[in-house]
Amino acid sequence: MSDEMSDSAALLTLSDINTFYGQIHILQDISMEIRIGELVCLLGGNASGKSTTLKTILGIVSPRSGTIEFDGADVTEKSTSFRIAQGMAIVPENRRLFAPMTVLENLEMGAYLRDDDHSEDLEQVYQLFPLLADRKGQLAGTLSGGEQQMVAMGRALMSRPKLLLMDEPSMGLAPILVEQSFEIIQQVHEAGVSILVVEQNANMALSIADHGYVLATGRIVLADTAEVLTEHEGLKKAYLGR
C-alpha cells in the first residue's frame, strides 16, 4: 500500500472485514481506506464481492468480524440511516430511481434525513445538471438513461455527503454516456467530495481515480495508486483488455 501518497486524514477505514451470507464466506479480511478528498475505485469482476463490500460499508449487511470507521467514529454496529446521516450517500447500481415519482421528489428523497432547508443544495444540483431544472416535474421513469444517471447523482448529492459511493456507474449506459458519466463524477470530485467508485470498467475508473483496489473472490488482491495499477501487467490482462 502506498499510504505515503496522501497526508490527509482517513475518511473511511475498513479493517479485516469478514462478511457471510449464511454459510458462504463472501468477504475475506477486507481492509481498505479512503482519505478525505480522494477518489478511490474498487475493481472486480462479477461475484468478486464488490456489491457486498458496498452493502457492508452502508450497513445493509453486517460483517461477522472486523470494524468500519467513518469520519473518525466506529460505525460497525450502526444502522444505515445513521451512516447516511453521518455523511454517506450512494448512487445505487442501475440508479434505482423512484420511477413513479417526479425528478424533484427523487431529489428530495436524497435529502430525506436532513431537516434543514435544502433549497441551496437543490440549486447546486440544478447548476451541475441544468437539464434537471427543466425536467423537475417529470416522472423519473420517463427519462433517458443519461438523464436518470444525473438524477441519481443529484439525489445522492442532496444529502451533502462527505463520501459518495457509486455502484457500477457505467452499467447499462451507452459508451458515450459512460464517458459523460465519469466526467460528472470527476466534476463532483473536484468540488471536494470524496468518492468510492465500484466498477467493472477498470479503464474508465482508473482514468479518474487516485487510488484503486482490486477484488477477486472476496479478497483484495491488489491495492495501489491509479497510475501503478493502470500499468500493472496482470491487471491489464485480466481487466483492462490490453
Add this chain to the structure above:
Amino acid sequence: MEFFLQQTVNGLTLGSVYALLALGYSMVYGILKLLNFAHGEVYMFGAFAGYGVLTVLGGASAPLVPIWLMILLMFLAAIVVSSTIGVTLERFAYRPLRNSTRIAPLISAVGASFFLQAAALLLFTANSRTYDAPKLIAIQTGIPIGPIRVWMVRVLVIVTSFTLMILLTLWVNRTRTGKAVRAVSYDREAAAMMGIDVDKVIVVTFLIGSALAGVGGVMVGLVFGRVFHLMGFVAGLKAFTAAVVGGIGSIPGAMFGGLLIGFAEAYTTGYLSSTFQNLIVFGLLIVVLLVRPRGLFGRQELVKV
C-alpha cells in the same frame, strides 16, 4: 331519473366505505407485497369500538353527549383500536416473517384473521349489535338532491370518506413521511439507501391503513346498522377486489376501485337483479385482470437487472 339518482347515492355510500378499506389493503401490499387478510377484522374491531363508545355514552336512544361529539368520539375510538391492532399485527405476525418465504406471511395473515375473528367471538359473543343510528340522527333528516332526499348519516359518510381520501392524497404527495411511504413502496432497498427508516415507514403504513379501516367500520355501523364478528370477511374480500381492480399498491387505484365496486353493486341490483351482484362484481375483476393485469391504475414493475 329519480331511480338512477337513488342508486347513485346508494353506490356512492357503499363505494366510499369500500374505498377506505381498499386503501389500507393496497398501501400494505404496496409496501410489503403482503395481502393483509386480517384487514377486514381490523375494520370489524373498529366497528365494535364505535359501538362500545356509543353504548357507554348512553346508546343511540339516550345519548349523554351532543351527537356531533358522540360521533367524533366513536371515530376516535375506532381509529385508536384499529390502528393499535394493525400495528400489533405488523409487529408480531408479519415482521418476524419479513425475510422468510413469500408464502409464510400470507399464512400468518390468514391465521391472524381467524385469530381476530375468534377473539371477537369470545369478547363480543356471536350476537350481532345494532348502532341504531336512526335514533341518533333521524331518518327524516337529510339533504334533498332533486327528487330524492339523502339521509344525513349518508351525507356524513360520503363527506368524511372523501375528506379522508383527499387528506391522504395530500399527505403522500406533499409531506416528507408521505413521500417516504411512496418511495418505500416503489423500491424498498433504494429507499433504505436514502436513509429512510423502512421499519418506521411500514409501521406508519399499518397505522394509517388500519385507522382508515376503523373509520370505515364505524361508517358501516352508522349507515347500515349491524356489526358482528364475521363482518370483516366479506368486506375484506370486497376491499381486496377493489384494490386489485384499481391496481394493488396504487392509492388512487384503491379509491377508484372502491367506488367502482360500490357503483357496480348498486347499478347491478337496480337495473339487473341482486342475484347477479357478485357475478358482476367478480366478473368485473376478471375482465379488468384480463385487459389490464396490473389493474386500472397499476404501474409496470421496474425490471431489475
Add this chain to the structure above:
Amino acid sequence: MKKRSQWPKLVLLFVAMALVAAACGGDDDAGAGGDTTTTAAAAPAATTTATTEAAPATTMAPEPTTTTAVEMQPCVASIGFIGPITGPVAFIGEVQLNWMQYAVDVFNEELSIDISIVEGDNQFDTAQSATLAAQFVDNADMVAAVGPAGSDNVDAAGAVFEDLDSDFSFVSPSSTRVGIAATYTGMFRTVPTDAEQGPTTADYMIAQGASKVFLIDDQSSYSTGLADSTTAALEAGGVEVVTESVSQDVTDFSALVSTIPDDADFVYLPWQVAANGQIFANQMAEQGKTIRIFGSDGMDSEDFTAAGSLVATFAPDIAGVAGSADLLAGFLAEYESTNTFGPPVFVAAQVIIEATYRVCMTGATPDRASVQAEIRNTDLADSILGSPVSFTSDGDLAGGQFFISEIQEDGTKKIAG
C-alpha cells in the same frame, strides 16, 4: 435502546376499555325477551291451568303409574347435542345449548335420573355435522341426540346416522325443510315444516287482499326453500311475485330497496338474520317506502322491531304461553336471554329424556332401539310451546303449525293470524 414512554400504556388502557365496553354493551339487544314480547299462541293449547311449584309438572307426560324411580336401578344415559355453538349462527347454538342444559337439569331433578350431555359444535358446517354424527354413533353410552339445527346439517348428519346405525334417534329443534324427516329412520323434529309455513304465509297475504308481493331470499337453503313454497302458494292464489336475492352477509340493501315497486302489497323476507331485516326496514324508511314487511320465522327476534311488520314463527314466543311462565323464569334466571330457537330444544330434549325414562321404568337398560321406539310413542298433552307433541310416522311434528304476529309500536307482538 428504545425509549419507553407512557403513552403506549395509556393507549392500551383506552383500547381495553373500549373493547370491554363493546363486549358489555350487548345486553340491551339480547335482553330478556320475556317482558317485551307477548305472542299469544293460537295453537289448540290445552293449557293446564293448575301451575304447581314444580314447574315442569305442567309440561310432563302423564305421570308414570309405577313406583318411584328411586327404588329402581339408576336410570343413566348420555344424550348428544349437535348445534352451531360457534360460527356464523352461534347466536342460535348458544341459546340452544343453554336450553338443552336447562332441560337436562330440570328433568334429572324431576325424575331422579342421571342424564348427561355430550356437546358437539358443528359451527353450522355440514362436514362437522357428519363427523359429529359418526362420533356419536361410536359412543356406546349415547342413546340419542338433539339436533342439528338447519336442514342442510340435518341432511349431513342424517346420512351418517342412517348409514351407521338407524336405531340412533336425533330430534331436530329447528329444521323445517319438507320431507326430510321421512328420509331418515331416526329423525324426529319438534317444529313444523315449510309445507305449513309457506301456505300459512301465502294464505294470510291473500286474505289481506295482496295482488303483488316483492320477495327477497337470503341465498340459504332455508330461505330459497321457503321462498319457493310461498311463491307457489301465492301464484296459485293469483298474486304476482317479484323475486330478488341477497346474501346474508350483506348489510347494505339500499340498492335493493330502491327497486321495490310502489304497487307491491308486501315485501316478504324469508331471512335467517333478523338484524338484517331491521336494517332493511330502516333503509326502506330512509327512501320513504311504506310497504309492509312480512318476515319468516327467522325474523322473529328482538332484533327485528319495525312496527307494523308481520312475522311468522314455528314456535310461539313462550312468554305468551301462560303455562310456561315458571319454566321461562327459571331459564332466564340462569341464562339471561333466549329466542324462539330455544324452547323447541327443550321439547326435543324432553322427548328423548322421557323416552329414556320410560325404558328405565320397564326395568330395562335404555339402548338406542328401545329409546327410539319410545320416542315414537311420545304423546305429550302439552309442552313448553303451549301445544301437544306427538310425531307422525315420518317423525314430523303432528299438527304442527305456524303463527303470524304483528309487531306493535312498542316492539311487542300481537297475534294476527
